[in-house]
Amino acid sequence: MRILKEEKGQSAAEYILLFGGIIVIVIAAAIYYKNYLSGMGNDVNKTDVKNINNSLTSLLPKFS
Template sequence: MNFLKDEAGQGAAEYILLFGGVIVIAIAALLIYKNYIQNSNLNSADDAQTVRTNVGG
């Protein structure tokens, strides 16, 4: 019955489950926001120029 009290691998298993949960949440977020990211007209060069213009005066 000593194997019931052995907790040697418990910490590693908990970290694996936690890491797996984070990955599942990240993939779900990417799938949900996929359409927003693909259909947006992001242009970092224009955005940076707009910020420079507005900050400069």
């Protein structure tokens, strides 16, 4: 009868399953966004950095 009254083990197992599911979702999202952001990085580096560099170079004579 004591087994029926103690539910600490059951709730601990439920928390472990819940946190395990959350961890799996977070890892899957991190892998997805890593692939998404790594593909975007090349485009940003090629175009935006050159434009910013050219803009800063054109401003240099004004501050000298």
